Amino acid sequence: MEKIAREIAAKITGPVKRSVPLKNYTSIKIGGPADLFIEPQNISELAYVTASLQKAGIPCFILGSGTNLLVHDRGYRGAVIRLGGEFKKYCFTGLQVVAGAAVPLPLLVGEACRRGLSGLEFAAGIPGTTGGALVMNAGAHGSSLGDLLVKAEIFSCSSQEVHTYLPEELELSYRKSSILPGQVVCSVTLQLEKRAMAEISAVCEEFLQYRKIRQPLQPSAGSIFKNPPGGIAGRLIENAGLKGCRLGGAMVSDVHANFIVNFRQASSEDVAKLIDMVRTEVAKKFGIKLELEVRLLGY
Numbered sequence: 630m631e632k633i634a635r636e637i638a639a640k641i642t643g644p645v646k647r648s649v650p651l652k653n654y655t656s657i658k659i660g661g662p663a664d665l666f667i668e669p670q671n672i673s674e675l676a677y678v679t680a681s682l683q684k685a686g687i688p689c690f691i692l693g694s695g696t697n698l699l700v701h702d703r704g705y706r707g708a709v710i711r712l713g714g715e716f717k718k719y720c721f722t723g724l725q726v727v728a729g730a731a732v733p734l735p736l737l738v739g740e741a742c743r744r745g746l747s748g749l750e751f752a753a754g755i756p757g758t759t760g761g762a763l764v765m766n767a768g769a770h771g772s773s774l775g776d777l778l779v780k781a782e783i784f785s786c787s788s789q790e791v792h793t794y795l796p797e798e799l800e801l802s803y804r805k806s807s808i809l810p811g812q813v814v815c816s817v818t819l820q821l822e823k824r825a826m827a828e829i830s831a832v833c834e835e836f837l838q839y840r841k842i843r844q845p846l847q848p849s850a851g852s853i854f855k856n857p858p859g860g861i862a863g864r865l866i867e868n869a870g871l872k873g874c875r876l877g878g879a880m881v882s883d884v885h886a887n888f889i890v891n892f893r894q895a896s897s898e899d900v901a902k903l904i905d906m907v908r909t910e911v912a913k914k915f916g917i918k919l920e921l922e923v924r925l926l927g928y
């Protein structure tokens with residue numbers, strides 16, 4: 630690890646660190662160390678980093694803002710790649726915006742609103758990066774990022790090339806895309822429409838207020854489960870009597886039952902056990918097997 634870290638650090642401008650605690654990079658504040666933590670600043674650095682890791686047989690994981698991620702306390706035996714530099718840039722032209730994958734989604738929502746460009750209001754209050762939002766097809770209030778997508782630039786770690794994908798090629802559906810672990814979203818182009826800034830701002834404000842009341846303030850990883858077809862995961866968990874249920878430092882939120890919060894230095898094991906318990910109880914009571922929305926790392 631030491632050798633490859635030194636080699637990469639000598640070639641790229643972004644930071645290359647060893648043994649970085651991932652709890653500092655996840656919204657639920659849980660996660661052990663990644664062997665390597667590398668921040669390529671542009672596509673050529675990303676290509677160099679992924680090729681070097683591949684040659685050395687070191688697995689890698691692309692991290693956004695870690696807002697839909699549960700990392701094991703043991704951490705990750707490989708390299709975590711977090712995009713920086715060029716990937717944080719965005720550019721509005723006419724009714725479209727091209728946003729780098731590392732642009733925070735809330736920033737994009739605000740910038741679109743300031744320009745009187747509508748479409749992203751649904752995302753007001755969704756944390757994370759634009760790249761993470763495309764992979765997860767993040768959404769709320771009946772809309773999702775995929776609805777606005779014109780195209781996405783995606784780097785393939787195996788071919789070392791960037792390809793342009795149209796929305797229909799990414800199989801975007803409810804919290805799902807066909808983007809695989811060996812693919813890195815570099816940028817997305819979104820189509821917006823003109824609307825009065827005051828109107829956009831009012832909708833964003835309404836959605837933000839809605840979240841303030843219905844989502845916990847304690848550290849969480851967003852929704853743990855996807856809504857099953859025709860049902861609402863939070864309601865099923867609540868009706869199974871699990872709201873407020875605690876295990877170690879983890880708790881099924883008493884505000885929104887589909888959130889597990891880290892209320893007192895929870896371990897990844899606490900959260901994993903609570904997830905299992907919720908799944909088992911919901912399956913027993915309603916015969917429904919809940920599917921995870923949150924992504925796991927190091928398990």
Ligand SMILES: Cc1cc2nc3c(=O)[nH]c(=O)nc-3n(C[C@H](O)[C@H](O)[C@H](O)COP(=O)(O)OP(=O)(O)OC[C@H]3O[C@@H](n4cnc5c(N)ncnc54)[C@H](O)[C@@H]3O)c2cc1C
Pocket residue numbers: 656690691692693694695696697698712730731754755756757758759760761762763764765766767768769804808812813814815844849850851852924
């Ligand atoms: C309080 C709270 C509220 C939330 N509300 C919502 C909501 O209303 N709707 C909703 O959909 N989600 C919600 N989420 C979940 C989360 O914010 C979204 O899923 C978000 O889009 C994840 O982005 P991220 O950058 O944090 O991705 P991460 O959590 O870092 O990663 C998620 C996955 O995407 C991959 N990934 C990230 N970036 C890239 C990239 N550039 N290229 C390739 N792969 C990449 C990762 O490898 C991982 O598999 C909420 C989370 C929290 C904490």
